[in-house]
Amino acid sequence: MKLRFESSVEEFRQEFLAWLADNRPTAEEMAADPAVSSAHCPEWAKRWTKRLFDAGWLVPGWPPERGGRNAGAHETLVYLEEMSRSGVPRTTNPQGLGIVVPSLLDYGTPDQIERYAMPLLHGEITACLGMSEPDAGSDLANLKTRAVRDGDTFVLNGQKVWTSGANYADFCFLFCRTDPDVPKHKGISIILLPMDTPGVTVRPLNEIVHPQHPDLNEVFLTDVVVPAANLVGKLNDGWAMANGSLAHERGMVWLMSVIDMEMGMQQMLELAPSILEALPEQERAVAADDVVRCYIESHAVRCLGYRGFARLVKGGSAPEQALMKLFASASRQRLARVAAEMRGPDALESKPQRSRRVGTLEDYFGIFGSTISAGSSEIQRNIIAEKVLGLPRG
Amino acid sequence: MDLELSDDQQMLRDNIRTVLTGACPPSLVRAVHEGTSDGAELWHQVVDLGWPALGIREEAGGVGLGFVEVALLAEELGRAAAPGPLLATISQFVPVLEEFDCIDLLAEVAEGRRSGSLAVAEGSSWGLHSISTVAEVTADGARITGRKDAVLAGSQVDSFAVVARDRTSGQLGVYLVERSAATVIPTGALEPTLGLADVVFDGAPAVVLAAAGVEAALERVLQQATTAMTLHIIGACRRVFELTLDYAKIRVQYDRVIGSFQALKHRFADMYLMVEKANALGYFAAVAIAENDPRRAEASHMAKATAGECQRLLVEDGLQLHGGIGYTWENDLHFWLKRAKAGELLCGSSLHHRSQLAAALGLISEVNV
Numbered sequence: 071m072k073l074r075f076e077s078s079v080e081e082f083r084q085e086f087l088a089w090l091a092d093n094r095p096t097a098e099e100m101a102a103d104p105a106v107s108s109a110h111c112p113e114w115a116k117r118w119t120k121r122l123f124d125a126g127w128l129v130p131g132w133p134p135e136r137g138g139r140n141a142g143a144h145e146t147l148v149y150l151e152e153m154s155r156s157g158v159p160r161t162t163n164p165q166g167l168g169i170v171v172p173s174l175l176d177y178g179t180p181d182q183i184e185r186y187a188m189p190l191l192h193g194e195i196t197a198c199l200g201m202s203e204p205d206a207g208s209d210l211a212n213l214k215t216r217a218v219r220d221g222d223t224f225v226l227n228g229q230k231v232w233t234s235g236a237n238y239a240d241f242c243f244l245f246c247r248t249d250p251d252v253p254k255h256k257g258i259s260i261i262l263l264p265m266d267t268p269g270v271t272v273r274p275l276n277e278i279v280h281p282q283h284p285d286l287n288e289v290f291l292t293d294v295v296v297p298a299a300n301l302v303g304k305l306n307d308g309w310a311m312a313n314g315s316l317a318h319e320r321g322m323v324w325l326m327s328v329i330d331m332e333m334g335m336q337q338m339l340e341l342a343p344s345i346l347e348a349l350p351e352q353e354r355a356v357a358a359d360d361v362v363r364c365y366i367e368s369h370a371v372r373c374l375g376y377r378g379f380a381r382l383v384k385g386g387s388a389p390e391q392a393l394m395k396l397f398a399s400a401s402r403q404r405l406a407r408v409a410a411e412m413r414g415p416d417a418l419e420s421k422p423q424r425s426r427r428v429g430t431l432e433d434y435f436g437i438f439g440s441t442i443s444a445g446s447s448e449i450q451r452n453i454i455a456e457k458v459l460g461l462p463r464g
Numbered sequence: 465m466d467l468e469l470s471d472d473q474q475m476l477r478d479n480i481r482t483v484l485t486g487a488c489p490p491s492l493v494r495a496v497h498e499g500t501s502d503g504a505e506l507w508h509q510v511v512d513l514g515w516p517a518l519g520i521r522e523e524a525g526g527v528g529l530g531f532v533e534v535a536l537l538a539e540e541l542g543r544a545a546a547p548g549p550l551l552a553t554i555s556q557f558v559p560v561l562e563e564f565d566c567i568d569l570l571a572e573v574a575e576g577r578r579s580g581s582l583a584v585a586e587g588s589s590w591g592l593h594s595i596s597t598v599a600e601v602t603a604d605g606a607r608i609t610g611r612k613d614a615v616l617a618g619s620q621v622d623s624f625a626v627v628a629r630d631r632t633s634g635q636l637g638v639y640l641v642e643r644s645a646a647t648v649i650p651t652g653a654l655e656p657t658l659g660l661a662d663v664v665f666d667g668a669p670a671v672v673l674a675a676a677g678v679e680a681a682l683e684r685v686l687q688q689a690t691t692a693m694t695l696h697i698i699g700a701c702r703r704v705f706e707l708t709l710d711y712a713k714i715r716v717q718y719d720r721v722i723g724s725f726q727a728l729k730h731r732f733a734d735m736y737l738m739v740e741k742a743n744a745l746g747y748f749a750a751v752a753i754a755e756n757d758p759r760r761a762e763a764s765h766m767a768k769a770t771a772g773e774c775q776r777l778l779v780e781d782g783l784q785l786h787g788g789i790g791y792t793w794e795n796d797l798h799f800w801l802k803r804a805k806a807g808e809l810l811c812g813s814s815l816h817h818r819s820q821l822a823a824a825l826g827l828i829s830e831v832n833v
């Protein structure tokens with residue numbers, strides 16, 4: 071146990087910070103053309119992705135030809151810490167960079183890597199993740215979108231929903247049923263679907279906050295024909311890969327949630343004194359206690375996350391991954407609620423830009439994305455109870 | 465930041481756990497609860513193993529391990545609901561002696577010839593501001609007059625490190641008083657294994673350990689005592705968790721084990737999260753103390769506050785999910801329920817520690833306790 075990283079890791083951090091200071095996109099650049107969806111890559115973001123790739127700072131743990139510098143786990147950790155704190159998004163296509171590309175590198179053909187993964191890493195294209203359907207949410211294996219082999223093509227029919235960024239993405243990492251006659255988990259495959267293929271219709275779903283910038287979409291597929299070469303990995307092997315993809319997703323998310331919690335806490339501590347000042351004396355200590363509880367949780371999130379990380383690096387299993395998904399999203403939600411309720415009617419303000427300003431109900435409602443998506447809090451509890459604690463299913 | 469136990473620490477933990485499984489079985493805890501044993505044999509065993517010397521500097525015959533290892537031992541003692549003066553000695557008495565370089569006394573502790581506890585709290589306060597016990601300096605030491613409340617292992621230790629105010633200068637100092645020179649009134653009858661006692665000093669002869677300028681050192685001692693108690697509570701909570709989980713896997717109702725009901729599964733997930741997060745914060749505080757990091761005060765407040773939340777949930781759900789059997793004296797569960805609850809009331813409640821944090825964050829004005 072120790073509180074500090076090795077000095078070589080801190081040097082790595084400094085090296086990245088120095089590079090970041092010289093190469094980051096400017097605030098004006100980003101504000102003039104903001105990314106409005108999770109697969110929207112404005113011009114500045116394309117250039118930024120390319121700069122990160124060329125300098126080996128896009129995915130530091132990967133080799134240089136894939137945008138990295140063969141960095142170790144601790145180095146990647148401090149890189150992500152600084153990237154998340156910097157106010158510059160590492161990518162405007164988190165599902166693409168965080169889930170789709172790693173999965174393609176694991177399971178894709180050389181041609182798929184060349185045509186889909188590498189252009190995404192160069193900032194030229196973006197991807198969305200087509201898993202959920204109207205009848206397949208938590209119960210993902212229940213998905214019904216069909217892919218039927220026809221010569222050297224697949225014909226797709228069905229519907230996806232909640233597909234983040236489908237309204238901007240160039241291709242979709244699509245989960246579909248290729249064998250309806252075997253148990254649910256055994257008949258699922260993954261197919262790469264260019265979004266401009268005829269028969270693909272995208273209908274944005276406006277969200278409860280910022281409805282003017284929809285990120286979620288329904289995707290309807292009617293007799294969509296894609297080359298059979300777009301099958302990722304083995305036929306009917308999609309479920310195993312899905313667990314791989316979700317693992318990629320969780321691996322990336324925990325640290326972001328630590329930093330997000332800390333930055334949220336920072337904002338809360340900036341807001342709190344003046345809000346508390348304005349409260350009647352007898353309410354002040356009560357409100358202060360709420361703030362203190364959030365403060366403690368922000369540290370708890372960090373401590374739990376870093377311990378899980380240490381266990382993973384040691385090669386152990388880390389139940390912290392599911393715990394972190396559950397805990398980090400819940401504590402960030404609590405922080406958002408406490409801050410907004412403490413602030414009073416001003417918390418009802420609504421700004422046109424997407425933002426995560428603590429002390430607004432927009433922030434609070436926005437957080438539900440993380441308690442619902444990628445395995446809801448209830449599903450995380452099921453996982454912890456069954457997989458970690460060994461309680462029986464049923 | 466690395467909050468995972470090193471291989472050596474893990475080995476130490478396993479070793480302690482194995483020893484305590486044999487030396488401190490529930491039957492021993494029961495015997496102390498039922499008044500048929502005073503747990504003395506456990507103390508003799510841990511002395512033979514050199515455990516009191518764990519955190520004592522080598523120069524005084526100690527093992528010279530850091531505070532993380534002390535915290536580990538405190539946690540395991542909680543897990544075993546161990547009776548006796550070891551927790552007080554390693555987490556309260558030794559830190560005082562270390563702070564004030566009392567080499568001879570440390571050597572006595574290391575050899576197992578002396579146990580001790582910190583006598584600081586008056587009333588329900590845990591802090592240095594409202595101390596009214598006084599010390600009168602004499603030709604050969606001092607005489608102490610006053611009353612200390614809920615001293616950990618007060619009826620079990622050989623000696624007390626008493627925090628008292630010099631009658632003339634008003635300065636806080638630390639004084640060593642033998643238990644035989646004080647009137648010890650056992651309290652906390654619901655959890656007798658902790659040996660809690662109110663201790664009354666009526667001109668008790670004392671050795672001066674430090675007569676003035678002790679505040680900063682004592683704050684560090686309080687942080688150690690608090691953090692050890694934090695881990696101790698968490699150890700007890702983890703035991704409650706394990707007992708409850710085991711029970712949920714075998715108790716059948718409605719033709720299925722109760723652990724298969726989702727309503728209970730989710731409560732287990734929440735309990736597990738609670739124990740793990742309290743544990744992570746507890747060791748954050750322990751490392752901050754071990755490394756003398758500037759965050760040590762804040763970290764120990766956060767950890768104790770979270771241990772408080774942890775014991776609430778684990779005591780309530782642990783007892784509730786056992787059903788009627790957990791409500792009986794014959795079942796062992798209550799040893800850990802009571803230990804966890806008692807821990808909340810010692811070394812400052814979670815309310816106390818949260819209010820300290822609120823003040824430190826500038827959210828409320830300074831609280832003087």
Ligand SMILES: Cc1cc2nc3c(=O)[nH]c(=O)nc-3n(C[C@H](O)[C@H](O)[C@H](O)COP(=O)(O)OP(=O)(O)OC[C@H]3O[C@@H](n4cnc5c(N)ncnc54)[C@H](O)[C@@H]3O)c2cc1C
Pocket residue numbers: 165198199200201202203204206207208209231232233234235286438439440442443444445446447448449452
């Ligand atoms: C912001 C956001 C972005 C998203 N992005 C994507 C994306 O890019 N691609 C994609 O494919 N999907 C995406 N999703 C979909 C997301 O993965 C699903 O919403 C999620 O899996 C839950 O499915 P559902 O909405 O159908 O809810 P349901 O599964 O119907 O759940 C409804 C409620 O029932 C509970 N529940 C369900 N099953 C159980 C159970 N077994 N035990 C206990 N409780 C249960 C749930 O926890 C929830 O509270 C996104 C969702 C959100 C909110």
